Amino acid sequence: MFFEVWPVKELTLKSHRFRQEREAEWRKLEDILARAETSSSATKLSDDEIIALPVLYRSALSSLSVARAISLDQSLIAYLESLCTRAYFFVYGTRTTFLKRVIAFFARDWPRAARELWLETAIAVALTVLGAVVAYVLTTRDSTWFYSFVSPALAEGRGPAASAEELRSTLFAQEQSGLSIFATYLFTHNAQVALLAFALGFVFCLPAAFLVLSNGMMLGAFVAVFAARGLSFEFGGWVLIHGTTELFAIALAGAAGFRLGWTLAFPGDRSRVEAMSAAGRKAATLMTGVVVMLGVAGALEGVGRQVVTDTSLRYAIAALALLLWTLYLYIPREDTGDERG
C-alpha cells in the first residue's frame, strides 16, 4: 500500500462525494412526493413537477443501485430504498381519477364480472328456488314447518296462526313516518348479510350455499302461509317489488362466494395463491355491484312499497326492475380497454 497513516482531514470518500453530488435531486423528489401523497390526485403539483417526477424517480433508482455498490453508509441506503419505494408506488400507481374509475366500473367491470360468474349465479339462483320450493311444499303440508324456516323475530306475528285480515293488513300497511329510516335499515342490514355471504364462500362454498338456501326457504315458507289464506297474489306483489332486485343481489353475492370457495378447492392450472387473488378480485368487483343493487332494493322496499299499494303496479315495478338488471348485466357488448383502470 502507498501510505501507512490515513490523512484523515484531506480524505473524502467516493461515497461521500457521490452523496454530495446527488443530494439536491433526492431532496427535490422527497419534496414533490410529500405533496403528491397528501393530495387525493396530483392536482397540487405544477406541470413542471409532474414532468420532473418520473425523471427524478429514475435518477433516484440509479443512485440506489450505485449506493448499494459503493457505499457502506446504511442510513443512506435505507433512505434511498424508502424514497425509491414511495416514488415507485406513486409513479406506477393508479393514475385515473375517482370519477373515471366509477364510470369504468359501471360501464365495463361490473357487467363483465357478472357475465364471467354466470355459472355460479345460476347455481345460486337454483339454490334459492330449491329452498323456496322445499319450504313451500313442507309448510303447505304441515304449517308448523314454518317455524323451522323463519325466526320469530323476522315473522313479526305473520305465521300460520294469523288470520287472513291480519296478514292482509301487513301487506298494505302505510307507515308514512319512518320510511327513510326503514329503507336505510334494510339497506345496511342486507348489505351486511351479502358481505357475509361473500366472505363465507371462502370456506369451500358451504356456508354461502347455506345462506342462499335459507334465504329461499324463508321466502317459500312465507308464500305458503299467505297462500293458505288466499293472499298469494297480493303477497307476490308485496315481496317482489323489491324482491327481484334483492334476491338477484343476494344470488350474485352467493355466486361471488362460490367463486372464492371453488377456486380455493380447485385452483386449476395456476398456483393456488395466484388463482385465489384473480378470483378474489373478480368476485370483489361483482360484490361492489351487489352493494349498489341492495341500495336500490332498500329504497324500493322502504319507500316504493309504502307509497305504491296497488298490487298490479307492484308487479309491474318488479318485472321492470328484473328486466333492467338482466339487460344491463347480461346483454352482450364489446369488451374494450384494460380491465384494471
Place this chain on the structure above:
Amino acid sequence: MSAAETEVRPTPAHVGREPYATERIRELVTPEGIDLRLRLAEASERATAFLIDVAIIVGVLVGMTLISFLTMISVGMSSVEISVIIWMLASFFLRNFYFMAFELTPRGATPGKRALGLRVATRNGEPLGFDAIFARNAMRELELFLPLSFLLVYGREAGGWASLAGTIWCAVFVFFPLMNRDRLRIGDFVAGTWVIRSPKRTLELDLASGERAGSVAITQAEADVYGVKELSVLEDVLRRKDEATIHAVAARIRGKIKRSKAQGETDQAFLEAYYLALRARLEGRMLFGHRRRDKHDKA
C-alpha cells in the same frame, strides 16, 4: 482465534438492526431493473395499526352518537329521522368502507398504518385497484366480525363442545397471518396483496463528512480488524449518541487494536475517526470487488 471466540455471539439488544435483517425482505424488481427489497410488516405492527384504526372508528361513532342526541334535544324530536339515518349510514360505512376509502388514496394506507409507516401493495407490483381493496376488506367479515359476534352472542348460548368448535374455527381465521411466511391475512390472500413497511425516512448526516473526524490518525492495519457488519454497528452507535455505549465501544475497539487512549483524545472523536478509516478501507476494497462481511471474513 480460538474456536470459542469464533462462535456467533448474540448482538446486544440495543445495537444493530439484525432481527429484521433478511427474513421479511421480499424482492420487487421495478421495470427499470432495480430490486427495491421490500420489507414486510410484522404481525405486531399490523395489529397495532388495526387497533389504532378501531380506536378512531369507535371514537367517531361515539362522537356521532353524542351529536345526534344533542341535535334531538336542541331541535326537538322533528329531527329524529334524519339523525337516525345519518347514524345508521355512518356506522355502516365506517365499518365497511373506512379501510377501503383510505387504502384507495395514493398512500395506500389507513391512518393506523400511516402512523406505523406501513402501506398496502399488490404482491406482483401492479397498481392497487379498487377490486383488490374491496376483496381484502370484505374478508374482514369472516376474520373479525364473525368471530366477534360468535364470542359475544352465540358463544354464551351454545354448549361447551359447540363453543369450543366455534372458537377453534374462529382462531384459524384470526391467527392465519401467523401461519404463513408473508404474514398474509385471509383478505390479503384473496386479494393478492400484502402489507409492507414504507416509512418516510429523513436523510441523516453523513458521518464521513470528514469535518468532525478530528486529529486522530488510524493506521491501515488498525482499520483492517473489522468488516461491514461491525461498521454498521459502529454507525448505529455514533448516530445514537449514547455516552455510555460510546465509551464502552471505544474501549472495546482500543482493546482489539491494542492502542492506548492518547492525551486529550475523546471517545467520540476516536470513534468518528475510526469509523471514517474503517469505511474508507472497506469501501476501497469493495471497489476492487471484495466486500468483507465481518471480522471473521479473512479473505
